Amino acid sequence: GQQLNQSPQSMFIQEGEDVSMNCTSSSIFNTWLWYKQDPGEGPVLLIALYKAGELTSNGRLTAQFGITRKDSFLNISASIPSDVGIYFCAGQGDSWGKLQFGAGTQVVVTP
């Protein structure tokens, strides 16, 4: 089956720094989604990417759909304390919509 690797596993950064994380897949996806999850809550959609090469921003978040359709990255600029949480990438490879999730990147922001 498809292997989806997300890195890094965790990041400890100071407030104001930028954060970057990425996901790579063994197979192509037609959609990449990035979610944030706070403890005990459901994943919240941050950004959706639909085309190879697409670069999309949502406030301080920027994500790109890799040209090969096998990878995606998420950048958070000028981090703030509320950016703390676990960020998941998710790829969709078929039209029924099954999402395959990465293992998550835990972001910790210190003042």
Place this chain on the structure above:
Amino acid sequence: EPEVTQTPSHQVTQMGQEVILRCVPISNHLYFYWYRQILGQKVEFLVSFYNNEISEKSEIFDDQFSVERPDGSNFTLKIRSTKLEDSAMYFCASKEGRGTSLPPYNEQFFGPGTRLTVL
């Protein structure tokens, strides 16, 4: 803003008992999903549902699991005889449509989850 809702937020049950987890997807959405997340692990796909039938299911979704859309708003996940390893957060999700290149139809929105604890 429309959102996916789930009840109960926490369910505790004895091993071997049946549980039903309930979800109300976003009203104009056509595709419905169940995922689970074991504590500290990633989110795993269980099943997708469209046009009143299962469209895809994972290996996890065995004969002990079933889904139903009993009316125009609810979407349920039933586990017939729970096992200890069924303890997890269960998330319902929905999306509007199927297009592979038409945002926002492929965006899946998740509910807050039901924490299932099997004793």
